Amino acid sequence: MAARSGASVKEEISRRYFEKTAKTREHLEAAKKYLPGGDTRAAGYYSPYPIFMERGQGCRVYDCDGNEYIDLVNNFTSLIHGHAHPRLIEAARAQSEKGTAFAAPSIIQYEHARHLCDRVSSLDLVRYCNSGTEATLFTMRVARAFTGKDGFIKMDGGYHGVHDYVEANTIADFTAEGPPSVRLERGVPARVAEDLYITPFNDLGATESILQRHHDQIAGIIMEPMMGSGGLICPQAGYLRGMRELADRYHVLLVFDEIITFRLSRGGLQEVEEVKPDLTALGKLIGGGYPVGAFGGRGDIMARFDPNHPENVAHSGTFGGNNNTMAAGLVAMEMYGQGEVDRINGLGDRMRNGFQSAMERVGIRGRAGGWGSLVGTIWTGRELENAKDVVLGFLDGGDLSAVLHWEMLNRGIFFASRGMYVVSTPMDEAIIDKVVAEFEGALEVIKPYVAETKPELVTK
Secondary structure: OOOOOHHHHHHHHHHHHHHHOHHHHHHHHHHOOOOHHHOOOHHHOOOOOOOOEEEEEEOEEEEOOOOEEEEOOHHHHOOOOOEOOHHHHHHHHHHHHHOOOOOOOOHHHHHHHHHHHHHOOOOOEEEEEOOHHHHHHHHHHHHHHHHOOOEEEEEOOOOOOOOHHHOEOOOOOOOOOOOOOOOEOOOOOHHHHHHEEEEOOOOHHHHHHHHHHHHHHEEEEEEOOOOOOOOOOOOOOOHHHHHHHHHHHOOOEEEEEOOOHHHHOOOOHHHHHOOOOOEEEEEHHHHOOOOOEEEEEOHHHHHHHOOOOOOOOOOOOOOOOOHHHHHHHHHHHHOOOHHHHHHHHHHHHHHHHHHHHHHHHHOEOOEEEEEOOEEEEEOOOOOOOOHHHHHHHHHHHOOHHHHHHHHHHHOOEEOEOOOEEEOOOOOOHHHHHHHHHHHHHHHHHHHHHHHHHOHHHEOO
16 A cells, blocks of 8 residues: 555544534634634634633543543643642632622732742742733832832743733744844834843853843843743753842842743742742642732832832732632642642653653654653754744744644644643543553654655654
8 A cells, every 4th residue: 555645644634623623613603703813812722723622620621522632731731730620619619609809808818828938938928910921010010110220131932921021032033143132022112122131041141241231221030940832941950040140140130930830849940940039920820720820029029019118019900819719729739739749740751751752663853841740842853952942943843743733632632732731630640651652643643744744854
């Protein structure tokens, strides 16, 4: 029998996807009448169209066509305990019966804050908001107020939400031969670029060069201790300590965005790396499946949010620290002690090693990276040190990531189309091994397409 062409393989994968998602297409057309593109957040989009999900239970989700998937998105890392965990449902239900939100402080707020401060040694005081975007916004605002300076250093390819001062270089500047230039998203005022300085992740020299020239204008450095949507790039040995030293030497504040990485240890990646930032932004898992953001840090900085402070910084929000989120979030964190952290980090390692071995067995060049319960794949042979390398790596792979994504969805594996796989506590070794087996099976299916379109990625 003649070998199948790459084009016919892609066509067959697409046909199966369209067949199993017929009702999704009906809902999508209806949704487009009321929502631009049929959805309400860009992160959930993937080609040719995203599947409409109806319900979730544990580590599985079910779409409107009745298909079942192992969920390795987990609402982009926020559902650490998967879907509809009974203890979290009960916590929110019990709180709802007493009231969901008041225009007044409540006991559950400071109990949640006490738990956070006990977990994270760099947190003296905490404030709450409704999203990671708000959390990073207010860390930057208070840093400016505290230092009297406006500028910020941001990592090329770093993602910190969608407020104006972080909507720059969310995709790394892969065209620059030298230092990255500031690349603003559409709709962001051009003057924002005047106060932003972009530097590559894992490059202490580039950061110091900026600080040497502009430290008098720079309030702080904002960064993820491991890049999240920028490719799950891990910090090199000594890098984060080096950033702490640079911040101290040039009298700027160091802000860690641990909204994603907080899951990697009981006290976040800063605990693992033994680096204390001045301020930390948090979110996702600390809300127990409900909308949440939090920010905190040094007492002298956070004191600026005290309404009685003579130079106070205003911060409010109708649902910030709402009781339902605080109640469910506190239980979620209590359930996520270091033992569970270690267990699902181990499952992530098992998946990562399994993916790398599968690529080698099938003979397709690629890399499986990330840290602990966060796993990433990319189809390239190049070394990955920063987000620019990741973007170039995706260009190396062409549409291979999309084709693999379709085939994995056909096989009942739901993960972020950019190649991110998120482990949750309902998972065990059997589930991880199934995911790895489906991954290897998908590679076997798409290999003719790889050989035809990207032969340099075929190793045997």
